[in-house]
Amino acid sequence: MDAYTALALGIALKSTQKRKRRKWAQQWYLCRERFGHVPLLNELRISEPDVFKNFLRMDGESFDKLLDLVRPYITKENTVMRSAISPFERLSITLRFLATGNTFEDLKFLSAISPQAIGGIVIDTCNAINTCLQSYIKMPQTAEEWKELSNDFNKHWNIPHCIGALDGKHVSIKKTIGSGSFYYNYKKHCSIVLLAVVNAKYEFIMVDAGMNGRVSDGGVMSHTKFGSLMEHGELQLPGAEPLHEGDSIDVPYFFVADDAFAMNENLLKPYSVMGNDVLDQERRVFNYRLSRGRRIVENVFGILVSRFGVFQRPMLLSPEKATTVTLTCCYLHNFLRKQSSGYMAPGSVDWEDNVTHELHSGEWRSKQRELAALRPIFSRNSSEKAKFTRDTMKHYFSTLGSVPWQLKMVS
Structure with a gap:
């Protein structure tokens, strides 16, 4: 094997190694059911309704009504690669953004959703809310x-x-x-x-x-x-x-x-x-x-x-x-x-x-x-x-x- 061939193989090997080290998604993003905010909200709704209301700036009854209105517009299909982010998660993280103004980077630690995904979710959900509440x-x-x-x-x-x-x-x-x-x-x-x-x-x-x-x-x-x-x-x-x-x-x-x-x-x-x-x-x-x-x-x-x-x-x-x-x-x-x-x-x-x-x-x-x-x-x-x-x-x-x-x- 000449030096040129060895060098080419070495570059290819390093490239393959780099590709192997890349992750499709950070592992904890794939564990939303465990690390996300939904279990917390479900607990607050039962045990601390006032805290739930402060978290989303609305009570449980109002949240449910709004969720029923926007659900058809923000429901996504599951894929073979991953489960879709639920309408409940999409609406609740959007309302939390509106309630706090926190950055998408900050909200990822609350929701176990990537900031890039949150950015799209917030605007899509806001558009859905605007459509559903036109008569208001x-x-x-x-x-x-x-x-x-x-x-x-x-x-x-x-x-x-x-x-x-x-x-x-x-x-x-x-x-x-x-x-x-x-x-x-x-x-x-x-x-x-x-x-x-x-x-x-x-x-x-x-x-x-x-x-x-x-x-x-x-x-x-x-x-x-x-x-x-x-x-x-x-x-x-x-x-x-x-x-x-x-x-x-x-x-x-x-x-x-x-x-x-x-x-x-x-x-x-x-x-x-x-x-x-x-x-x-x-x-x-x-x-x-x-x-x-x-x-x-x-x-x-x-x-x-x-x-x-x-x-x-x-x-x-x-x-x-x-x-x-x-x-x-x-x-x-x-x-x-x-x-x-x-x-x-x-x-x-x-x-x-x-x-x-x-x-x-x-x-x-x-x-x-x-x-x-x-x-x-x-x-x-x-x-x-x-x-x-x-x-x-x-x-x-x-x-x-x-x-x-x-x-x-x-x-």
């Missing part, structure tokens, strides 16, 4: 449905003709390779924007997520389907009507928002203090009454961050995947709001004393940081119709629509 976030389609929302706002928050509270937040994400400053916002980090409208019962009726954080905050609405429908009068809102019987002034139905949005006749925001100006009593009363409705959406965002830890740190996902995860949390919020009575326990959101009407902060304010707000805008001139609507509401709140405690709250 639904914008009214008729004037009568909008009026039902208005009745709730008037009943609970003393704001007639209000049909929703609007707000937007920046959801922090990691900087993606090649994105440049596309997602870089005024807070000096990368983000996507979550825009939402909520009803008087702390439920989303519209969510729009995924817009890049670099978009001018004042122009967020114009980049959404909701904003386009509002601009073109295609939201099927009720026509303007008097606030009370016998009044000759017709007032449009409107959303309430803060200074991050441009005001129009169907979107009202507080009076702003410019320079050394001081708001008179009527304007301060209006701002107070409006804030009682605007706090609803602020509290919904607070609960969202408090319940889903994935919002408490930058998402280590692409913008597209971060959008999917964000929408999933919104769908789950509405699902749990309807399904679980303990999802929003007393004191978890801002509340008013029934006697003194003093405002008390919800638990979420002391426990978790908030999502970054959209930047206020002050340069845009509101239409005369919008100003007239706001002035009409201002006058109403200080006359026929006044409540006994409002002067004490603004003094």
